[in-house]
Amino acid sequence: xxxxxxxxxxxxxxxxxxxxxxxxxxxxxxxxxxxxxxxxxxxxxxxxxxxxxxxxxxxxxxxxxxxxxxxxxxxxxxxxxxxxxxxxxxxxxxxxxxxxxxxxxxxxxxxxxxxxxxxxxxxxxxxxxxxxxxxxxxxxxxxxxxxxxxxxxxxxxxxxxxxxxxxxxxxxxxxxxxxxxxxxxxxxxxxxxxxxxxxxxxxxxxxxxxxxxxxxxxxxxxxxxxxxxxxxxxxxxxxxxxxxxxxxxxxxxxxxxxxxxxxxxxxxxxxxxxxxxxxxxxxxxxxxxxxxxxxxxxxxxxxxxxxxxxxxxxxxxxxxxxxxxxxxxxxxxxxxxxxxxxxxxxxxxxxxxxxxxxxxxxxxxxxxxxxxxxxxxxxxxxxxxxxxxxxxxxxxxxxxxxxxxxxxxxxxxxxxxxxxxxxxxxxxxxxxxxxxxxxxxxxxxxxxxxxxxxxxxxxxxxxxxxxxxxxxxxxxxxxxxxxxxxxxxxxxxxxxxxxxxxxxxxxxxxxxxxxxxxxxxxxxxxxxxxxxxxxxxxxxxxxxxxxxxxxxxxxxxxxxxxxxxxxxxxxxxxxxxxxxxxxxxxxxxxxxxxxxxxxxxxxxxxxxxxxxxxxxxxxxxxxxxxxxxxxxxxxxxxxxxxx
Amino acid sequence: xxxxxxxxxxxxxxxxxxxxxxxxxxxxxxxxxxxxxxxxxxxxxxxxxxxxxxxxxxxxxxxxxxxxxxxxxxxxxxxxxxxxxxxxxxxxxxxxxxxxxxxxxxxxxxxxxxxxxxxxxxxxxxxxxxxxxxxxxxxxxxxxxxxxxxxxxxxxxxxxxxxxxxxxxxxxxxxxxxxxxxxxxxxxxxxxxxxxxxxxxxxxxxxxxxxxxxxxxxxxxxxxxxxxxxxxxxxxxxxxxxxxxxxxxx
Numbered sequence: 001x002x003x004x005x006x007x008x009x010x011x012x013x014x015x016x017x018x019x020x021x022x023x024x025x026x027x028x029x030x031x032x033x034x035x036x037x038x039x040x041x042x043x044x045x046x047x048x049x050x051x052x053x054x055x056x057x058x059x060x061x062x063x064x065x066x067x068x069x070x071x072x073x074x075x076x077x078x079x080x081x082x083x084x085x086x087x088x089x090x091x092x093x094x095x096x097x098x099x100x101x102x103x104x105x106x107x108x109x110x111x112x113x114x115x116x117x118x119x120x121x122x123x124x125x126x127x128x129x130x131x132x133x134x135x136x137x138x139x140x141x142x143x144x145x146x147x148x149x150x151x152x153x154x155x156x157x158x159x160x161x162x163x164x165x166x167x168x169x170x171x172x173x174x175x176x177x178x179x180x181x182x183x184x185x186x187x188x189x190x191x192x193x194x195x196x197x198x199x200x201x202x203x204x205x206x207x208x209x210x211x212x213x214x215x216x217x218x219x220x221x222x223x224x225x226x227x228x229x230x231x232x233x234x235x236x237x238x239x240x241x242x243x244x245x246x247x248x249x250x251x252x253x254x255x256x257x258x259x260x261x262x263x264x265x266x267x268x269x270x271x272x273x274x275x276x277x278x279x280x281x282x283x284x285x286x287x288x289x290x291x292x293x294x295x296x297x298x299x300x301x302x303x304x305x306x307x308x309x310x311x312x313x314x315x316x317x318x319x320x321x322x323x324x325x326x327x328x329x330x331x332x333x334x335x336x337x338x339x340x341x342x343x344x345x346x347x348x349x350x351x352x353x354x355x356x357x358x359x360x361x362x363x364x365x366x367x368x369x370x371x372x373x374x375x376x377x378x379x380x381x382x383x384x385x386x387x388x389x390x391x392x393x394x395x396x397x398x399x400x401x402x403x404x405x406x407x408x409x410x411x412x413x414x415x416x417x418x419x420x421x422x423x424x425x426x427x428x429x430x431x432x433x434x435x436x437x438x439x440x441x442x443x444x445x446x447x448x449x450x451x452x453x454x455x456x457x458x459x460x461x462x463x464x465x466x467x468x469x470x471x472x473x474x475x476x477x478x479x480x481x482x483x484x485x486x487x488x489x490x491x492x493x494x495x496x497x498x499x500x501x502x503x504x505x506x507x508x509x510x511x512x513x514x515x516x517x518x519x520x521x522x523x524x525x526x527x528x529x530x531x532x533x534x535x536x537x538x539x540x541x542x543x544x545x546x547x548x549x550x551x552x553x554x555x556x557x558x559x560x561x562x563x564x565x566x567x568x569x570x571x572x573x574x575x576x577x578x579x580x581x582x583x584x585x586x587x588x589x590x591x592x593x594x595x596x597x598x599x600x601x602x603x604x605x606x607x608x609x610x611x612x613x614x615x616x617x618x619x620x621x622x623x624x625x626x627x628x629x630x631x632x633x634x635x636x637x638x639x640x641x642x643x
Numbered sequence: 644x645x646x647x648x649x650x651x652x653x654x655x656x657x658x659x660x661x662x663x664x665x666x667x668x669x670x671x672x673x674x675x676x677x678x679x680x681x682x683x684x685x686x687x688x689x690x691x692x693x694x695x696x697x698x699x700x701x702x703x704x705x706x707x708x709x710x711x712x713x714x715x716x717x718x719x720x721x722x723x724x725x726x727x728x729x730x731x732x733x734x735x736x737x738x739x740x741x742x743x744x745x746x747x748x749x750x751x752x753x754x755x756x757x758x759x760x761x762x763x764x765x766x767x768x769x770x771x772x773x774x775x776x777x778x779x780x781x782x783x784x785x786x787x788x789x790x791x792x793x794x795x796x797x798x799x800x801x802x803x804x805x806x807x808x809x810x811x812x813x814x815x816x817x818x819x820x821x822x823x824x825x826x827x828x829x830x831x832x833x834x835x836x837x838x839x840x841x842x843x844x845x846x847x848x849x850x851x852x853x854x855x856x857x858x859x860x861x862x863x864x865x866x867x868x869x870x871x872x873x874x875x876x877x878x879x880x881x882x883x884x885x886x887x888x889x890x891x892x893x
Contacts, residue, residue, distance in 0.1 A: 057777040076706045135780035137773040139796040146787030178772035185768035245700040279673040285702045555754040
């Protein structure tokens with residue numbers, strides 16, 4: 001059989017008016033007869049919102065699904081930590097919302113670096129997601145009449161965010177998890193917990209399986225299928241300190257990238273403005289405080305450099321409410337990227353507060369004066385409690401201290417309109433793909449995208465791929481499996497046998513510092529070039545001096561971490577390379593060289609109105625850049641302004 | 644501050660385990676408990692000794708991965724707190740702490756402080772869901788849910804499946820975990836069609852997985868990091884009686 005041809009960057013956007021594209025695409029898709037579905041095997045890696053919802057939905061349709069998770073249970077996936085809510089263009093509030101407005105807000109919020117057709121489809125599907133989740137018993141907030149409650153969120157002017165207290169991600173994930181477990185009981189889904197994907201297997205150019213490591217026994221295993229889905233989340237942990245869970249990693253998408261899948265917009269990372277500042281050098285992660293706090297909290301720093309008086313001792317006229325000063329119309333509610341960058345600037349000027357000067361105040365004194373402590377407690381009580389639990393400070397009495405932290409990655413594997421990567425048979429869903437958020441994601445849109453991909457897009461596009469291609473019978477006895485399995489086993493053994501002096505964490509922290517310093521909130525050519533020299537050197541250090549105690553044939557958490565860090569040491573370099581070539585500022589990507597006279601991000605649509613897609617060309621930092629041009633036919637290209 | 648830790652070390656499920664004693668120096672009050680263990684592990688690895696295996700992921704108290712006993716108390720005894728959110732400022736210089744994995748027949752130790760909690764997934768498989776195949780749902784506002792039912796459902800659904808309730812119970816019962824899911828789904832209008840099947844199925848699965856029964860000690864509620872109240876066990880028992888009567892003779 002002839003190898004499948006890799007069709008580079010053909011986005012496969014259906015023709016016709018934007019509001020009919022998804023309908024047309026679905027009608028044009030080929031179907032698989034119900035009786036034939038059980039003959040097809042689908043591998044889904046990841047069990048978060050995208051993975052669990054896809055596994056449950058495809059299991060219901062009658063396919064044989066194998067779902068993999070490195071956690072002990074699919075319910076642990078990091079989707080569970082999302083706090084705020086999920087957007088949907090239901091217009092239940094009668095306040096002017098519509099599918100078009102959600103589409104418009106998302107394209108604009110992404111600073112015009114996302115594909116219009118994908119975003120429109122996301123807005124269309126958003127309404128079905130809420131229906132689906134309610135039917136599953138997700139306990140969304142309700143009005144007294146029994147109808148759903150919504151709130152406003154993240155700088156948009158309508159109230160379209162559905163929520164379940166501060167634990168929306170948890171409740172949506174449990175809904176998908178329960179649907180998944182129902183399919184496990186029915187026998188259509190087989191769950192492989194504590195099983196980490198370490199490589200992708202291609203047969204004749206098509207994705208036909210994966211190699212995993214059993215995290216308890218250490219056994220390296222092969223799994224074959226007709227199609228492989230990666231729903232493995234984002235790569236924010238390349239920065240070491242982030243709001244991501246400790247286990248969140250890029251290994252699955254990175255291994256697929258090395259096998260030929262193009263990586264889209266790697267430098268588009270989101271830094272969230274309201275996190276609890278770093279307090280000690282052993283800090284292992286950063287905790288997010290919901291963005292909703294900016295509705296009532298006022299952000300300020302002292303006007304004077306190095307003013308270390310207690311906040312209450314600083315008189316009103318010696319405080320700089322810098323967001324209100326610079327952005328009178330949006331004030332404290334400017335988008336995430338703008339708020340983060342401004343916090344960095346005032347701290348760089350030496351006006352930051354708290355230990356190390358890396359923090360700004362988020363002050364509720366005015367809100368408490370206006371509303372009373374009881375009402376503030378009712379709105380934000382759980383967040384104030386969490387803050388006190390971590391910092392030991394009572395935010396009703398003293399202002400909170402906050403600082404930006406890495407939160408989400410908009411980039412990911414490049415996918416076409418069908419969510420298929422450049423490798424035939426390899427689909428990518430949720431945060432792991434690059435598709436819908438452009439250069440900046442709006443609040444409450446990550447949950448929406450993960451579930452749209454899993455519940456309502458893959459269940460159409462996967463069967464279409466299966467029905468449109470003649471897929472030869474392949475099982476794990478095919479030589480391609482033995483070959484890749486051998487490579488994986490050798491790599492694990494090589495890592496274990498370095499027996500050097502440095503722990504995995506110490507190397508990861510060093511990478512994180514480099515990334516944060518030179519490829520964080522503000523990026524310069526010189527800083528990026530220094531990383532492009534520093535990261536390969538650190539990678540060398542890893543492969544010659546890492547120390548992993550124990551063997552590969554046991555539960556070995558250092559080894560698990562080491563494999564992930566080894567991949568971050570390659571991905572970090574690509575992120576910097578992408579940030580270097582994109583000599584414009586857009587969304588979360590701020591190039592110091594490209595700003596307006598008053599210090600705002602300056603986009604360059606003439607030169608950079610494209611999605612970058614990088615092709616792996618071998619070890620040692622070799623990549624080739626391809627570009628998918630972006631056309632804006634429905635949303636007028638404009639410089640964002642929040643003044 | 645400096646601490647003495649007595650930690651359960653066990654290489655795998657089949658190997659015998661035992662306590663080992665370690666000193667940790669230079670612990671600061673702004674570290675979390677797990678960051679203190681990270682520090683211990685860095686030091687152990689520098690000496691060529693295997694680090695202590697413990698489960699963790701989100702480190703913000705929501706994923707349910709972490710959990711072990713500190714001086715015999717699940718998650719360390721601070722009300723409503725998982726061990727990942729437990730701050731070191733609640734400890735003092737010179738403290739001696741004993742760390743052990745969850746102890747329950749249904750949760751075999753995998754290594755050190757990590758145990759196998761897969762029985763929880765199987766309890767969910769036995770009925771902890773509402774059957775709603777993707778695509779067939781009516782408009783979300785077509786289903787009215789009274790606010791108090793939604794609140795009860797949420798209070799129960801807050802469970803993170805960490806297993807502390809089992810570890811704290813003298814009978815190693817999984818009643819609080821199971822009751823939380825039964826209460827969540829049985830409180831909602833959407834959950835009514837499968838109410839009896841769910842309750843009977845999940846309670847049967849709990850027994851098959853070798854968990855004990857509830858004898859009202861209330862230890863589970865005391866250690867639950869999400870403050871799930873024990874009254875949900877009462878609710879589940881009422882539902883169980885009703886379901887058993889509805890289905891008697893079957």
